[in-house]
Amino acid sequence: MTDIVDELKWRGLLALSTDEDALRKAFADGPVTFYCGFDPTAPSLHLGNLVQILTMRRIQRAGNRPLGLVGGATGLIGDPKPTSERTLNDPETVGEWVGRLRAQIEPFLDFEGPNAALMVNNLDWTSGLSAISFLRDVGKHFRVNKMIAKEAVARRLNSDAGISYTEFSYQILQAMDFLELYRRYGCTLQTGGSDQWGNLTAGTDLIHRVEGAPVHALGTPLITKADGTKFGKTESGTVWLDPELTTPYAFYQFWLNADDRDVPGFLRIFSFRSREEITDLERQTEERPQARAAQRALAEELTTLVHGADQTAAVIAASKALFGQGELADLDEATLTAALSELPHIRVAAPAPVVDLFAEVGLVQSKSAARRTVKEGGAYVNNAKVTAEDAVPEAGDLLHGRWLVLRRGKKNLAAVEITG
Known part of the structure; x- marks a missing residue:
């Protein structure tokens, strides 16, 4: 296999590293035990988290051992947001979310063989820790002047919101995780997003101070979109991995609708296709963008x-x-x-004339425009052409007893839900 550091760089996944040459040597001498942490601050992971999960998968496939950490302890605190304090969730909720996140991460990792993955929870080593022990054994190794220089903390200190001691201490908890995993499992690498770089390096610094050992941190870049909108967001909100929060159809459509300008980066970051396959898909996007071959390939692979x-x-x-x-x-x-929930749709009590429905759902501007569409042969209900201007759908036309799919021409779609 290609050197994993070279592979991550080619895919645009290596934004920051504590020492790239030393990391490359560690992988060459491997296997390396590494970890990535996920905090249960929501009931599901999202597309931003998927970058980290797939990076773990790549590094494991290169012959290394992953530790997937779901933070039952850090999830009770929350890392500092750029603008304001997080809402603290109760322990029962966080505990439930720990289980949900574990179930989402585990299918991506291999739990068999010599480099079998392991899932861990930092609540296991923090729940019994006293405040005195925490301050004496861990806190003494941190210098406040360095802590306030961390980007996330500095941003909050300079804002009107300020920062609580609770969130200020988050970097110590994450650093302690790295130290504990180093001691328990010989973990020598932590991966995460570049926006977490201050927290990642807090861990490497702590291990250097306490154990005198060389360990590493690797930061992946934050993904940006060409149109300036935030990656992993749609008009309806965050794209979650939980099918109850974002349906598989909506998930598929997110990738299918990707901007041509974003496709090369998305392919390299998210796809497990070979370099040759990715290069070919990039070429197809340049030569025949209307075919959307790369978007379809991404949508199918990721879904x-x-x-x-x-x-x-x-x-x-x-x-x-x-x-x-x-x-x-x-x-x-x-x-x-x-x-159909992704389409323009309306709810009505009973079937109405097709021209009325076309106008009400917004496929045309008026009933007279709807009549013209029918007359010109461009009106369809459930893919059947409407030929009569006074046509009214019957009960037997309803899909699953409740839906009508309206189409104007080849591409303009809408839905009607019958509630009566």
Whole structure:
């Protein structure tokens, strides 16, 4: 396999490193035991977290041992946000979220063989720690002048919100995690986002002071989009990994709708295709952008990774059926509902004339425009062409007893939910 440091650099995943040459040697001498931490500050991970999970997967596949840390302790505190204090969640909620996040991370890692992954929880070594022991054994190794110089802390100190001692202490807790994992498992590398660099290096500094050992930190870049909007966000909000929060259909559509300018970076960061395959997809995007070959490849690969092959097949079938390339009636209710929720849609008590529905849902500007669309042969209900201007859908036309799919021309879609 290609040297893992070179591989991460080619994919744009190595933004910061404590010592790149030393890290390269550690991997060459390996295997390296490394960890990445995830705090349960929400009931699900999101696309930003997926960068870290897939980076762990890459490093493990290069022959190294991953430790996936879900922070039952740090999740009770929360790392400092750029603008304000986090809302502290109760221990029962955090405990539940720990289980959810573990279940999302585990499918990406291999728990068999000589470099088998291990999941850990920092509550195991902090719950019994007294305040006195924490201050004497750990806190004494930190200098306040260095702590306030960390970017996240400095930003908050210079804001109107300020920062509490609770969040100020977060970097000590994360550093203690690295020290504990070094002692328990010989962990010598921590990975994370570059926005966490201050917390990552707090851990390397603590181990240097306490153990005198050389350890490493690796920071991945924050992903930016060409149009200036935040990565992992859509009009409906954050793209979560939990299918209850972001449906597999919406997840698939996020990648399918990626800007051509973002595709090369997304392919390298998220795809496990070879360099040759990625280069070919980049070429296709340049030569035939309208085909969206790279977006389709990304959408299929990532939806399969996160939600499985069966869900991906259902989503692809739904995408085709909506545009008349498959049978809408063959789609299961959950997949159809998820797909239609992403379209302009209205709720009505009972079926109404097609021209009324077209106008009300916004596919046309008026009923007279709807009549023209019908007359010109461009109006469809459930992929069937509407030929009569006074047509009214019947109960038997409703998909799963509640949905109508309206289409104007080839690409303009909307949905009607019948609630009566």
